[in-house]
Amino acid sequence: MLTIEQKAHFDAFGFLIIREMFTKEEIDNIREATVEVIREEGGDEALSGDRGQYALMGFMERHPRLYDLVDDDRIYEIPETLLGPDFYLSSTDGHIRSGDTPWHGLKVSDDSGTYAERPNARVCLYFDTLTQENGALRVIPGSHRRPFSDYLEVLWQAEDDPDCEPFGTVPEDVPCVVLNSNPGDVVVFTETVYHGSFGGTARMQLTAQFGSFPTSEEEERDLREMHDKFNWSLHPAESYINSDRPRIRRMVSGLVELGFTPMPV
């Protein structure tokens, strides 16, 4: 269970690092399973990182040693504490990333409506020791809040113009904190905090994205719009819908009740 201090930290700064959540043996086991899924679905080329980025959604659902990970108390209690007991699982995914991931976060001018502002938590496991030099996640603390995020929207210009420097610095020198981590650590952040990574070679990560249900008609409408836009997120896996584990069923049942279409995984 997260402490009050950890929740306060997440609320204030938009992220949290939980050190040594998994033992070496456990993380090696998870890594092995992750590699097996990527090799099965993407081949050795995907594993090499030569593609720049490889991403596979509905990931944990695909392997028996990863399937129950979202139900591990250590993982489950993260969204339970941060988002409340009625959280939902939006998606799981696995990535191989190389190079830079530009800054991105809450984009008020986006058409996601209230969806972007609903509390959410992204739980990440990395399998390499990551530092400033090799692609550790960087965040701008507190940037999940307005009006700070409003000032940072200029960072999205890098999508179209990688050489733009709205603050007079190259992207990796934008004021931020670097989330150095070791295998076994768990990094949690809200999707809306401005984050990115720079300078990394191929690195693998496993992620579960959690959200909190709408509290108004407007929020429900916006959530439905996002469901219609996404191919994977907000589409509960059939194997989770029909899971024999009550907590897994619960974390996707709300999406089923909203009529969100499942994904055949």
Added chain:
Amino acid sequence: MLTEEQIAQFKTFGFVILKNVFTDDELRTIQSEFDSRATLASSYEPFDGTKRQNFNMMGDTTPFFASLLEDPRFAEAAVQMYGRVIGQNADANRYVTNTYWHYDAGAYEGYGVKFAMYLQSVRADTGALRVIPGSHKQPWFEDLDSRPPLKYAWARQDFSRAEADDVIDSIPAYVCESDPGDVVAFDLRIYHASVGGSSDRQMCTLVYRNYPQTPQEMIATIHQAKGYWEERDNSDEPWNPKRAVPNEWLTNSAGSQMRQRWIEDWKRFSEMADPQNGFKAIAIDGKLKVVPV
């Protein structure tokens, strides 16, 4: 002059690092003037690395540093940041130990910029300033102000605990590494701290305050000005003037129009009444707040 991008960085994040502002000759002069003031202070109270010493640098014995407050590199930069400003003071410090999380503005509405220059290279574990980017903005500022260890009421219960490495490190921050000649400019409201400074971390500053634009800012400035103009007992620092600035600076023998305007601003605000226009300044948990009457 600052570039548009530097101004954008300052306004967004609350700070900007200016590289290589001073020439080597200027650095030598600054160090020489710092040393002269440090020597004087030590003649009263020998510096032993356990207690911070502060020196006013606006007197006739530190002419170069005193001139920096009107130097366009800083005075014009401050105007670019805030519009009209009031030059406040130029001083220097011999810091010892860590510095706990805090902000420099009295009340939130009494803001401005501090240009800080370290006379030695500083890094994350050797006393570099670290800041919470963007923490000068509301409502986040207010939210952070309620959270230990940032909350002043928490820190003052046990300053030694507030200064501990683990407490300072528990807050995510950006470290403003700098080398001699660099200047770190930061909004007085930004939360900042430092870890690992030596027992003689030498740093000089120039401070400008915003010229008040709102009734709340007016109250904060009036409060600041009354303290600025007041003569105090300086027996704990006899090497410093009794006022915030020495009389020779106020005399303004060179007839600087910029300085004269500032002096008149401080004098005028110091003579104004508090409360005013429906607001007043009060102390809450050791911090100044501007509240409706």
